[in-house]
Amino acid sequence: MTTDRVPACCGTDDTATGLSRRSLLVLTSGAVAGAAVVGLPGVAHAAPVIYNPFAGYPISSGWQDHRDHGSLGGIDFKMPVGTSLPACGAGTVTNIPDNGTGGHTVTIAHADGYKSQYLHLSAFLLANGTAVGSGAIVGRSGGAAGAPGSGSSTGPHCHWHMINPSGVRINPLDYVAQHPPGTGGLPKTTTETTGEPGPVFYTRMQNWLRITNGYTGPVNGVPGVNTYAALQRAMRGYGYTGPVNGVMGVNSWRAVQTLAADYGYTGPLNGVMGPNSWRGFARFINLDQWD
Known part of the structure; x- marks a missing residue:
């Protein structure tokens, strides 16, 4: 049909x-x-459609703040532990438990080699390999100091960064501004x-x-x-x-x-x-x- x-x-x-x-x-x-x-x-499509699902939360640490402290880059959004984390774009989910300083990390593989990652989760919700649409809930936020999955986080938040097809971290807010959905x-x-x-x-x-x-x-x-x-x-x-x-x-x-x-x-x-x-x-x- x-x-x-x-x-x-x-x-x-x-x-x-x-x-x-x-x-x-x-x-x-x-x-x-x-x-x-x-x-x-x-x-x-070749340029995946990405939006900012965390626009309603304050930024506690910006991209340059991360770089200035030796991080490869990211945006921290302050939110209570257990907040639903919507997928910023369509893709396939991979969960990485206890991912070093990032703690529980969910990766969303988008089109054309782009990826998004959310760090310091308190819970995974979907199985590895699950295909999701934009806005689907892929996990729960965490970040409380010392809690399981928090990694090196010292307070409740969600860390978000993107990775380009070359494997380099990029600022997701810059990407959204350059590719308005x-x-x-x-x-x-x-x-x-x-x-x-x-x-x-x-x-x-x-x-x-x-x-x-x-x-x-x-x-x-x-x-x-x-x-x-x-x-x-x-x-x-x-x-x-x-x-x-x-x-x-x-x-x-x-x-x-x-x-x-x-x-x-x-x-x-x-x-x-x-x-x-x-x-x-x-x-x-x-x-x-x-x-």
Whole structure:
């Protein structure tokens, strides 16, 4: 299957009545199990799309501060122990326990030989080799002095640096500034306010999945089997362990709610998408890097 379509009647305007959960279940229940999925998770473009997932946290030690103290470079973001650490870009995860002074370290291998590393973790969450989309939670922050996994850290924080294809550490904030993730090409969805998904929402969702999880179908706001298969791949980082077949069920939607919980959703993780679930998901879909 090379197309990604659902019946034309199912498209609605984001400012009008959106797709209900019942409509979504009708759409997905008619999908063909085992349909071919084109593309691989984590495969991106020559310059990987990277964003700053820690913009809301203060910098306790900057790039030059590290260099001045003999470090190869990094940015320290002050945050409480146990804070969720989102992937700054799509890639494949490798965990390095007790990585010298860096303590527990998670590496995300991006496209074209780039890597990102988070240091001083208190917990790993994913198995080695897990392919993740941008924003997937890959670990928990640590850094408390003397705690397991803290390495040489003297206080709670997350250290972030990137490594270029030549193996040299680079400043991730410089990289983001030089390769801005947002293009301004797509409008924001009103689902964040209305709780009702429609074509603008699904167009942005398809563009996110195109950037991060191997979706190669049309970016047309009409989700089908290939769109939902890519969504299921993206949800691997949020606890989904079922088949990648483009048929969204309770477990698939429960993982979507888990993602939404990182963006303001506070309801039950029951796999039943309602307005509040959609609002949380839409806050993620409206991030600038999916424009």
